[in-house]
Amino acid sequence: MKTVKIGLMGFGNIGTGTYKTLEMNxxxxxxxxxxxxxxxxxxxxxxxxxxxxxxxxxxxxxxxxDIFKDPDISIIIELLGGIEPATSFMLxxxxxxxxVVTANKAAVAANYDLLMDTAADHGVIFKFEAxxxxxxxxxxxxxxxxxxxxxxxILGIVNGTTNYILTQMTEFGSEYEDVLKDAQARxxxxxxxxxxxxxxxxxxxxxxxxTLAFGIRVKPEDIPRVGITGITKEDIQEAxxxxxxxxxxxxxxxxxxxxxxxxxxxMRLPADHPLAGVSNEFNAxxxxxxxxxxxxxYGKGAGPLPTGSxxxxxxxxxxxxxxx
Amino acid sequence: MKTVKIGLMGFGNIGTGTYKTLEMNxxxxxxxxxxxxxxxxxxxxxxxxxxxxxxxxxxxxxxxxDIFKDPDISIIIELLGGIEPATSFMLxxxxxxxxVVTANKAAVAANYDLLMDTAADHGVIFKFEAxxxxxxxxxxxxxxxxxxxxxxxILGIVNGTTNYILTQMTEFGSEYEDVLKDAQARxxxxxxxxxxxxxxxxxxxxxxxxTLAFGIRVKPEDIPRVGITGITKEDIQEAxxxxxxxxxxxxxxxxxxxxxxxxxxxMRLPADHPLAGVSNEFNAxxxxxxxxxxxxxYGKGAGPLPTGSxxxxxxxxxxxxxxx
Numbered sequence: 001m002k003t004v005k006i007g008l009m010g011f012g013n014i015g016t017g018t019y020k021t022l023e024m025n026x027x028x029x030x031x032x033x034x035x036x037x038x039x040x041x042x043x044x045x046x047x048x049x050x051x052x053x054x055x056x057x058x059x060x061x062x063x064x065x066d067i068f069k070d071p072d073i074s075i076i077i078e079l080l081g082g083i084e085p086a087t088s089f090m091l092x093x094x095x096x097x098x099x100v101v102t103a104n105k106a107a108v109a110a111n112y113d114l115l116m117d118t119a120a121d122h123g124v125i126f127k128f129e130a131x132x133x134x135x136x137x138x139x140x141x142x143x144x145x146x147x148x149x150x151x152x153x154i155l156g157i158v159n160g161t162t163n164y165i166l167t168q169m170t171e172f173g174s175e176y177e178d179v180l181k182d183a184q185a186r187x188x189x190x191x192x193x194x195x196x197x198x199x200x201x202x203x204x205x206x207x208x209x210x211t212l213a214f215g216i217r218v219k220p221e222d223i224p225r226v227g228i229t230g231i232t233k234e235d236i237q238e239a240x241x242x243x244x245x246x247x248x249x250x251x252x253x254x255x256x257x258x259x260x261x262x263x264x265x266x267m268r269l270p271a272d273h274p275l276a277g278v279s280n281e282f283n284a285x286x287x288x289x290x291x292x293x294x295x296x297x298y299g300k301g302a303g304p305l306p307t308g309s310x311x312x313x314x315x316x317x318x319x320x321x322x323x324x
Numbered sequence: 325m326k327t328v329k330i331g332l333m334g335f336g337n338i339g340t341g342t343y344k345t346l347e348m349n350x351x352x353x354x355x356x357x358x359x360x361x362x363x364x365x366x367x368x369x370x371x372x373x374x375x376x377x378x379x380x381x382x383x384x385x386x387x388x389x390d391i392f393k394d395p396d397i398s399i400i401i402e403l404l405g406g407i408e409p410a411t412s413f414m415l416x417x418x419x420x421x422x423x424v425v426t427a428n429k430a431a432v433a434a435n436y437d438l439l440m441d442t443a444a445d446h447g448v449i450f451k452f453e454a455x456x457x458x459x460x461x462x463x464x465x466x467x468x469x470x471x472x473x474x475x476x477x478i479l480g481i482v483n484g485t486t487n488y489i490l491t492q493m494t495e496f497g498s499e500y501e502d503v504l505k506d507a508q509a510r511x512x513x514x515x516x517x518x519x520x521x522x523x524x525x526x527x528x529x530x531x532x533x534x535t536l537a538f539g540i541r542v543k544p545e546d547i548p549r550v551g552i553t554g555i556t557k558e559d560i561q562e563a564x565x566x567x568x569x570x571x572x573x574x575x576x577x578x579x580x581x582x583x584x585x586x587x588x589x590x591m592r593l594p595a596d597h598p599l600a601g602v603s604n605e606f607n608a609x610x611x612x613x614x615x616x617x618x619x620x621x622y623g624k625g626a627g628p629l630p631t632g633s634x635x636x637x638x639x640x641x642x643x644x645x646x647x648x
Contacts, residue, residue, distance in 0.1 A: 021472055021615040028474050031539075129469055135616035137461075137469040144468075145453055145461040148345055148636030150352050215355075274622060277601060291345040291633035292459035292623065298598060299619035309615035312472030 003036045004319045007067035007098070009089055010079035011044035014103055014130075016051045017304020018077060018311045023053055029312075035319055037312075039077075041067050064089055068096040074323065075315055078102040087111045094122045099322065101314040103130035103307050109204040109220045112211055125321065127314035132205045133158055135306030136299040137313070138285045142212045149289030151213040156250040158205045160281035160302045161189045161196040162228050166246055166266075167279045170236050176229065188281065198227035199248060199264040206250035206264060213287070214252065214260050226265040244268040245276045327360045328643045331391035331422070333413055334403035335368035338427055338454075340375045341628020342401060342635045347377055353636075359643055361636075363401075365391050388413055392420040398647065399639055402426040411435045418446045423646065425638040427454035427631055433528040433544045436535055449645065451638035456529045457482055459630030460623040461637070462609045466536045473613030475537040480574040482529045484605035484626045485513045485520040486552050490570055490590075491603045494560050500553065512605065522551035523572060523588040530574035530588055537611070538576065538584050550589040568592040569600045 008015055022029070022037055030036055040059065047060045061067065067076060076093040078100060080086045086107045090100045091114070100119065102108065108115065108128045119126035129139045133156070142151075157163050161183065168179045180197070183189035195201045203220040210216055228248050239246050247269055252262040269276045274296045278284040283301025288294050300306035332339055346353070346361055354360050364383065371384045385391065391400060400417040402424060404410045410431045414424045415438070424443065426432065432439065432455045443450035453463045457480070466475075481487050485507065492503045504521070507513035519525045527544040534540055552572050563570050571593055576586040593600045598620045602608040607625025612618050624630035 024614060025472055025474050029472060032471055136619065137465045140464070140469045141461045144641055145464045145634065145637035147356055147640050148349055148353060148633050150349050272601075274601075277596075277598075289633060290348060291629045291636075293627075293630055295460065295621075295623035297619075297621060300617045303617075305615045306617055309472050309613065310469065312615075313469035316471050317468055 001030070001034060001036050002323060003038060004074060004323060005038055005040045005072045006315060007041045007043070007070065007073040007076040008039050008079065009043040009064065009067065009076065010081065011042050011046070011051070012079070013304050014307050015044070015079040016053060017308035018079065019053050019055070021305055021308030021312050029316065033316055033320065035323065037315065037319070040073065041070060043067055064092070068092050068098065073098060075099045075101060075318055077311055077315065078104060079311070080104070081106070083107050083110045087115070090115060091118050094118045094124050094126070097122060097124060099125045099318045101127050101311055101318065103128070103311055105131040105201070105204040105208060109207040112208070112217065125318045127318060129314050130307045130310035132208050133283050133285055133297065133299070134301040134303060135309045136283060136285065136297045136301060137310070138209070138297050139212065141297065142209070142287070146287070146289060146292060149291045151254070151287065151289050153253045153288040154209050154213055154251070154285065155275060156205070156209065156283070156285040157247055157275055157278050158250055158283050158285065158301060159196055159202045159248060160283060161193065162248045163278065163282065164188050164280045165197070166228060166231065166248065169231070169233055170240070170245060173233055173237070175233050176231055197229050199225045202248060202250045202264045206252060206262060209250070210252050210260065210262060214254065216260055218262065224263045224265070228266055231266055239268045243271045245271060247275060247278070249275070325354070325358060325360050326647060327362060328398060328647060329362055329364045329396045330639060331365045331367070331394065331397040331400040332363050332403065333367040333388065333391065333400065334405065335366050335370070335375070336403070337628045338631050339366070339368070339403040340377060341632035342403065343377050343379070345629055345632030345636050353640065357640055357644065359647065361639065361643070364397065365394060367391055388416070392416050392422065397422060399423045399425060399642055401635055401639065402428060403635070404428070405430070407431050407434045411439070414439060415442050418442045418448050418450070421446060421448060423449045423642045425451050425635055425642065427452070427635055429455040429525070429528040429532060433531040436532070436541065449642045451642060453638050454631045454634035456532050457607050457609055457621065457623070458625040458627060459633045460607060460609065460621045460625060461634070462533070462621050463536065465621065466533070466611070470611070470613060470616060473615045475578070475611065475613050477577045477612040478533050478537055478575070478609065479599060480529065480533065480607070480609040481571055481599055481602050482574055482607050482609065482625060483520055483526045483572060484607060485517065486572045487602065487606065488512050488604045489521070490552060490555065490572065493555070493557055494564070494569060497557055497561070499557050500555055521553050523549045526572060526574045526588045530576060530586060533574070534576050534584065534586060538578065540584055542586065548587045548589070552590055555590055563592045567595045569595060571599060571602070573599070
């Protein structure tokens with residue numbers, strides 16, 4: 001049986017979730033693919049943390065070159081987050097002939113063309129299913145089985161933190177600040193929640209979705225953006241009286257002339273809209289194509305194991321295409 | 325630019341929808357793939373029917389050999405429906421080196437191994453995204469991006485006719501027979517509705533989903549099956565009083581020992597279950613995997629254009645993998 005050796009960059013929550021996903025399901029993956037996948041090297045400073053996985057000290061390195069130059073490694077997973085040094089590391093991996101998988105929406109949104117072109121120049125595959133919607137397979141759907149469509153509209157709830165906050169405000173009539181503090185205490189919101197609550201994370205994801213669906217490049221910082229910090233319990237109650245729910249929506253729509261209109265902002269949705277029932281940490285992406293009509297994908301948009309599912313799905317797809 | 329020539333077997337509603345999908349979106353597909361897709365030959369007796377598409381008399385043939393033996397055709401789409409002669413035609417196409425795409429759940433459910441093995445023996449690709457859930461990309465999700473999961477459970481609303489009937493009975497408090505007659509008059513139900521209302525169509529689809537998710541082969545006729553003909557308006561009202569909805573569900577679940585339990589039957593779902601809100605002709609498939617957790621895919625499970633979207637998605641994927 002062929003063994004596929006993988007280098008992992010970043011061993012935080014998502015890195016650990018990816019490692020766990022492979023550990024849990026290695027035998028099933030072996031049976032389905034006829035290949036054995038092993039994460040042999042891990043770029044990570046913190047070698048002491050208890051992660052609940054079987055990993056030996058000599059798998060760790062603090063020198064990315066040890067992974068780029070390892071002739072046995074064919075696929076590198078980048079889970080460092082942030083634009084740099086993640087982008088530089090991914091480019092360097094590609095230049096060394098490694099296929100690259102990432103969950104890093106900021107790096108993909110900022111450097112999509114550079115990453116795709118570099119992969120093409122070096123004959124390697126670049127995949128990023130986990131960058132939007134976590135475990136929800138929206139990226140592969142848009143770029144494969146739905147590709148016979150002219151896409152008309154995308155609406156997404158693609159940030160679990162803000163959806164959790166809005167859901168709690170709706171269900172318990174609470175104020176934004178109180179729910180945010182509670183979410184921080186429970187680990188559903190970061191200590192500095194800016195990227196989530198101001199819609200920056202959502203803008204990164206919308207930039208990626210628009211590139212795939214409409215072929216346009218919009219910088220995340222050029223997307224008109226309103227976060228949820230100004231939403232009051234009165235806004236939510238007023239919407240509820242009209243049988244509507246307030247959701248933070250990434251929206252992109254093709255107008256009559258083929259121009260794409262886009263925004264990230266809180267929107268009031270009628271209660272019977274497919275996205276209105278998406279609660280708490282769940283994400284969902286609604287797509288309208290001129291052939292397929294309305295589709296919706298719903299699931300866990302974050303979390304170590306759902307994200308690990310998407311990352312490992314990409315890894316297996318690359319191995320199927322290039323190894324065997 | 326490379327031209328990909330396609331043979332089409334069957335030019336009824338779904339065949340016409342597939343042809344229309346390609347006609348509508350040929351330029352977009354060209355731009356996205358760098359390939360031009362053309363349906364050059366069509367196996368169909370009825371050459372006179374007005375279908376609202378541009379097709380010339382000499383594209384038609386009544387001899388399948390004209391398509392199997394055409395050296396310019398690389399992909400054959402089978403949309404005849406039914407187990408035979410569709411299965412024999414698909415096998416013959418493969419033996420002649422043609423890749424095959426189908427929407428035919430009865431043929432795939434009945435002859436999955438034979439079709440897959442014959443494709444492998446002849447080095448061609450066999451795809452059937454449209455066979456379950458119409459335009460909903462459940463097949464490719466289960467077999468690619470979700471393949472790092474151990475699947476725990478699948479629940480599907482995968483028949484639009486029965487979901488339409490149950491929805492109308494629920495919304496208007498009508499009796500089954502009255503709604504069925506109305507659905508037949510509107511073209512939402514067949515003159516002979518047996519395959520739909522007795523759950524036979526759903527059993528075919530569940531057999532396919534179980535093969536992909538759990539690797540087991542169950543004959544559709546061996547799936548315990550209850551249709552919707554016995555559902556009364558009183559049943560629906562009684563469920564509503566407990567805030568539940570009755571849906572015809574294809575269910576497969578892995579028990580503690582890894583054994584798969586399966587059935588097709590009307591089930592009462594709590595109103596807040598993701599499948600409870602799936603109304604009328606819409607389909608949805610709920611999947612639980614040990615890494616990705618809960619996912620749901622929602623969309624149009626039938627209809628000429630949504631099905632055409634899935635068929636052409638498969639065709640494009642095959643061309644990307646084999647031609648260029």
